[in-house]
Amino acid sequence: MIKKLALSSLLILSACGEDVTEAPYGSWQSPISAELTTRNAVGLRSVRLDGDDLYWIESRPDEGGRRVIVKRDQDGTISDAIPTEYSSRTRVHEYGGGSYNVWGGVIYFSNHKDQLLYRLAPNGTPEALTQDGYRYADCIMDSAHNQLICTQEDHSHEGEPVNTLVSVSLEGGHRVRTLFSGTDFVSSAALNPAGDTLVWITWDHPNMNWDDTKMWRASVTDQGSLSGTETIVSRASLSVQEPRWTDEGKLYYIADTEDWWNFHTYQDGENVAVHVDEMEFGKSGALGAHSYAYISNTEVIAKYEQDGISHLAVVDLESGDVDEIDTPYVGISKVYSNGDKIYLLGSTTTSASELVEYDDSDFITIKKSQDPIVEPEFISEPVAITFPNLKGEPTHAFYYPPNNPNYVAAEDELPPLIVRLHGGPTGATNPSFRANNQFWTSRGFAIVDINYGGSTGYGREYRERLRGQWGVVDIDDTKAAIDYLVDEGLADRDKLLIRGGSAGGYSVLVALSQHDIFAAGANYYGISDLEVLYRDTHKYESRYLDNLIGKLPEDIDILKARSPINHLDGFKSPLIVFQGVLDPVVPKNQSELIVEALRERNIPVAYYPYEGEYHGFGKKENIIHSLESELVFYGKILGFEPAGELPEIQIDNFDG
Numbered sequence: 001m002i003k004k005l006a007l008s009s010l011l012i013l014s015a016c017g018e019d020v021t022e023a024p025y026g027s028w029q030s031p032i033s034a035e036l037t038t039r040n041a042v043g044l045r046s047v048r049l050d051g052d053d054l055y056w057i058e059s060r061p062d063e064g065g066r067r068v069i070v071k072r073d074q075d076g077t078i079s080d081a082i083p084t085e086y087s088s089r090t091r092v093h094e095y096g097g098g099s100y101n102v103w104g105g106v107i108y109f110s111n112h113k114d115q116l117l118y119r120l121a122p123n124g125t126p127e128a129l130t131q132d133g134y135r136y137a138d139c140i141m142d143s144a145h146n147q148l149i150c151t152q153e154d155h156s157h158e159g160e161p162v163n164t165l166v167s168v169s170l171e172g173g174h175r176v177r178t179l180f181s182g183t184d185f186v187s188s189a190a191l192n193p194a195g196d197t198l199v200w201i202t203w204d205h206p207n208m209n210w211d212d213t214k215m216w217r218a219s220v221t222d223q224g225s226l227s228g229t230e231t232i233v234s235r236a237s238l239s240v241q242e243p244r245w246t247d248e249g250k251l252y253y254i255a256d257t258e259d260w261w262n263f264h265t266y267q268d269g270e271n272v273a274v275h276v277d278e279m280e281f282g283k284s285g286a287l288g289a290h291s292y293a294y295i296s297n298t299e300v301i302a303k304y305e306q307d308g309i310s311h312l313a314v315v316d317l318e319s320g321d322v323d324e325i326d327t328p329y330v331g332i333s334k335v336y337s338n339g340d341k342i343y344l345l346g347s348t349t350t351s352a353s354e355l356v357e358y359d360d361s362d363f364i365t366i367k368k369s370q371d372p373i374v375e376p377e378f379i380s381e382p383v384a385i386t387f388p389n390l391k392g393e394p395t396h397a398f399y400y401p402p403n404n405p406n407y408v409a410a411e412d413e414l415p416p417l418i419v420r421l422h423g424g425p426t427g428a429t430n431p432s433f434r435a436n437n438q439f440w441t442s443r444g445f446a447i448v449d450i451n452y453g454g455s456t457g458y459g460r461e462y463r464e465r466l467r468g469q470w471g472v473v474d475i476d477d478t479k480a481a482i483d484y485l486v487d488e489g490l491a492d493r494d495k496l497l498i499r500g501g502s503a504g505g506y507s508v509l510v511a512l513s514q515h516d517i518f519a520a521g522a523n524y525y526g527i528s529d530l531e532v533l534y535r536d537t538h539k540y541e542s543r544y545l546d547n548l549i550g551k552l553p554e555d556i557d558i559l560k561a562r563s564p565i566n567h568l569d570g571f572k573s574p575l576i577v578f579q580g581v582l583d584p585v586v587p588k589n590q591s592e593l594i595v596e597a598l599r600e601r602n603i604p605v606a607y608y609p610y611e612g613e614y615h616g617f618g619k620k621e622n623i624i625h626s627l628e629s630e631l632v633f634y635g636k637i638l639g640f641e642p643a644g645e646l647p648e649i650q651i652d653n654f655d656g
Contacts, residue, residue, distance in 0.1 A: 020408050025415040025444035025495075026635065028407040029643040032374050032442050034627040037435035038062075038620045041370040044345055044353050046088075046288055049338040050102040055081065056355055056367065057088055057099070065618020069100055069107060072366065086126060087112040090137040090287075092153045092163075093185075093540040094584050094615065097287030098138035108148060110136050117150070117168060131174050132156075137287045138187055139168070144195040145224030146170045149179065151187050151287070160539050165189060165200055167224055179226050180216070185209065185540070187287055192245045196220050199232070199243045199251060201285070206546030209285045210426055210456065210463065213240045215253065215266075233271055237460075241285030246297045247339075252317060254282040254291070259460040263292075263300070263315055275320030280305040280457050284426070293337035301325075301342055301358075303332040305457035308384060308396050308430055312344070312358075327363065331432030347432035349381045373435060377405045380441035382431040382449070387484040389453065390476045393465075396458070397481050398431045399490065400440075400447040407444065415446040416519075416638060417491035419478055421500035421507045425470055425548070426463060428455040436627060443631070443642065446491055452477035452507075470548035471562040474507045475514060482517070495519055495638055499630070502526065502586055502615065509564035509575075509594060516572045520637040522630050523577045525586045525615060528594035529565040531556065536587050568597055574604035574654065576633045578626045580613030604654035606633060 043059030045067075054072040059065060067089045071081040082088060090099040090110035100109035107120040108129075117136040118126040129148075130136060133156030139148045147167040154162040165186045169175035180186060183202035187209070190199050198220055203213040215233035218226035233240050233255065241261070243253040251266045252274070261282045263274035281304045282291045292302035292315075300315050310332035312325040329346035331353070336343045342358040343366075353369040380403035389395040402415045409415070418440055422429040429449045437447055451457070453473040454466025466473050478498070485491040498521045500508045505526015512521045527533050534545060534552055545551075550558040560566050575598060579591040588609060598605040608629060610622045617623050629649050635642040636649075636656050 019406075021406060022410060023407050023444075024640050025402060025409045025413060025492075026638060027640045027643060028402075028404045028442065028444040030404060030439070030442035031378060032435065032439050033644060034439060034624040034631075036373050037439055037627065038623050039370075039373065041352070041435070044355050044367065044369045045334070046097075046099065047290075047334055047336045047343055047345065047355065048100070048102045049336055049341075049343070050105065051338075053102070053105070054343065054366070055100075055102050055107075058367075059618065061618060061620035061623060064612075064620075067099070067112065069109060070367075078367075081107060082109065082120060083126065086118070090135055091115060091584075092135045092137040092151060092287060094538045095286065095540070096137065097289070098151075098187075099288070101139050101141070103141045103143070108139055115155075117148075119170070129168050129170070129174065130176060134176070135161075136168070138189060140189055140191055142167065142191060142195065142220070142224060145220070147224055149189050149191065149198065151189070152176070160542070163539075177225070180218070180229065183214075188241065188243060188285070188289075190243045190245055190251075191220070192249050192251075193247055194249060198226065201240055201243065206543035206551070208426065208541075208544060208547075209241070210239050211547060212237055213285070215240045215243060232266055239285065239460075241282050242289055242291060244292075244294070246294055248297045250297070250317075252300070256460050263302075263317065263320075265317070273320075274315070274317055275322065277322065278306070278459065279311075279322070280459065281315075283428075283456055290334045290336060293335050293342070295337050295339060295342065301335055301337060303335050303344070305428075305430075308398070308428070308451055308457055310346070310430065325358075326361075331430045349431050350376060350379050350433055352433050352435065370435065374438065374442070378403065378442050379433075379438055380447075384431065385448075385481075385484070387480055389473075389480045393453070395451075395453065395477050395480060396455075397448050397450040398429065399485065400437055400449070401490070402441050402444045402446050404442045404444065409444065414489065414492035414495075415444055416495035416497060416634070417482070417485060418445050418447045419482065419496065419498040420447055420449045421452070421474065421478065421498070421504035422449070422455070423500070423502035423504045424456075425452075425454050425466060425474060425503035425507070426456060427503070428457045430457075439627060439631075445497075446485075448481050448485060448491075450478060450481050467547055468549065470503075470545075471507070471510045475511050478507070478511060479515065479517075493517070497521065497634060500524065500526065505586070506564070510562070512573050512575065513564040513567035513570040516570075518573045520574045520576070520634060522633070523575060523591070523594075524626070525579050525583055525591065526577075527586055528563065528590050530559045530563045532593070533586070533590060534559070536589065538584050541585065565593055565597060568601055571598060571601070571603050574606075574633070574637050574651065576606040576630060576649075576651075577608070578617075578629075579607075579609045580615060580617060581609050581611050582613060583615045585615040599652050602653045604637075604651050606649055606651045 046057040048055040069081040088109040089112035117130040135153040139150040152166040165180040188201040218229040331347040347353040382398040501524035505523040
């Protein structure tokens with residue numbers, strides 16, 4: 001669970017043992033190497049149930065980030081379910097999600113390399129069901145018409161791809177039929193048990209699916225097409241997600257009609273809230289989202305967020321009662337059930353994500369994303385903190401103190417503070433164990449992981465603090481967090497570091513362009529020029545900036561003003577930049593623009609582009625290299641010698 005220790009006690013925790021060595025923060029010898037953070041590590045996602053057979057996806061850095069569908073048979077035998085030359089990853093929305101499903105032992109999956117949809121029967125070989133130029137996700141089975149119903153993204157032509165709801169014939173011939181079109185995005189199709197009614201969710205530019213979505217309904221004809229299509233849930237500033245039918249044919253879903261994502265039902269033409277409370281069920285409604293599952297026709301087991309921490313509960317769909325289940329987990333990403341058994345993906349503050357079976361109050365581990373990498377005494381456990389932002393509003397973060405039982409710093413020394421900014425920006429962080437956090441804290445760094453205004457999990461009002469204010473609120477909240485921790489004596493104001501990826505990388509660049517309080521920064525595939533991004537980025541986020549900052553062409557002055565590339569005079573701090581060459585979300589030109597500009601202005605800068613990487617790094621060697629290089633970079637800037645065998649790095653415009 002989250003520590004409740006007084007903040008004043010945190011910096012003496014690592015000095016309590018015998019034979020403690022005094023050494024400067026940042027220079028401590030740690031058993032947690034960059035290689036160890038990836039050793040035998042896999043990403044766990046996308047669980048599926050097919051009778052008593054259990055499936056999930058493992059993302060494997062040791063295999064270049066390949067995503068493997070894994071099967072556990074009824075007898076407990078675990079094996080890879082797809083051939084080694086295949087990887088189950090869809091690039092719908094570029095972020096993917098919902099890349100496969102299983103029915104009757106047959107696996108249907110999108111393959112990363114060619115984005116074709118394949119059918120794989122037991123003991124067979126993958127058979128392509130679709131043609132080049134199209135991507136598929138969120139497929140469900142329509143057995144009555146021998147077809148899959150999927151979200152399709154058409155990339156077969158120039159210009160913006162087209163998203164539609166389609167049926168994919170299982171009779172061969174690459175036959176795909178459009179069922180619904182005319183909106184910018186479509187997802188989350190759900191077929192009722194009788195097979196005669198389909199619902200799905202849509203949204204249009206400039207909204208994202210956590211801003212404003214609609215739910216549609218149609219009858220399924222004898223030929224497998226749709227008729228009588230109508231909108232059944234629609235209201236301005238309403239986010240609907242995860243529609244799902246009970247075995248009796250009742251429809252439930254999650255929506256934020258009262259500012260928080262709570263359960264609702266659609267009955268007799270009316271949308272009715274099952275309950276209303278300040279707890280956030282669901283999250284962002286991404287492809288493949290699965291935050292709840294039916295355990296009967298009147299109950300669901302669901303995860304919800306409150307105060308930045310995940311909880312598990314049984315929700316009575318008739319009374320609205322929420323009965324919390326005691327768990328060891330602070331982060332829960334998925335919940336599944338076949339009505340008999342319950343499965344979830346959960347993580348604690350001291351152990352990485354694991355796939356578990358929940359059975360009568362017991363959580364039985366099926367697969368760990370990584371076995372324990374270090375003794376518990378080396379782990380820095382987070383402290384939840386709430387502090388006032390510049391407007392006096394409560395703002396949230398998690399603080400990780402430096403912790404290593406073998407070392408202590410001088411009594412009058414304070415630790416360097418790494419400010420970590422999550423991506424999204426309408427995302428969130430939680431206190432789940434992350435090996436790379438421990439890489440830093442075990443060397444004597446403190447970390448503050450901020451859920452700045454705009455983060456999910458705290459209701460729509462908190463989420464909309466960032467509306468029109470990206471590059472302002474996130475930076476103001478960052479400064480407020482720093483001031484709070486410095487005032488509490490938990491960070492050295494002269495040794496402030498800031499790191500972030502994607503949207504977090506943008507915030508890093510903005511912070512460095514506006515404030516000279518940071519000793520250095522690390523930008524992972526962040527945005528430097530919003531005007532260029534508007535032109536270059538992918539469809540899913542191509543109008544994201546409309547609500548976060550402003551529209552083109554009328555708000556061009558605001559976009560220019562919020563672009564770090566236009567505030568080069570403000571950059572005083574050294575910067576290291578990491579970028580995936582194949583990234584379609586934040587293209588590599590965003591990193592190259594800022595790197596070249598800083599080089600020309602004699603600002604110390606290091607740049608590492610990685611071939612074959614997309615948005616986020618999947619290859620083990622690149623994960624290791626980026627983490628080690630960042631440590632070496634900080635050591636050079638702050639003037640300490642990091643422990644261990646580390647790579648040489650090149651910092652332009654730096655003589656130290």
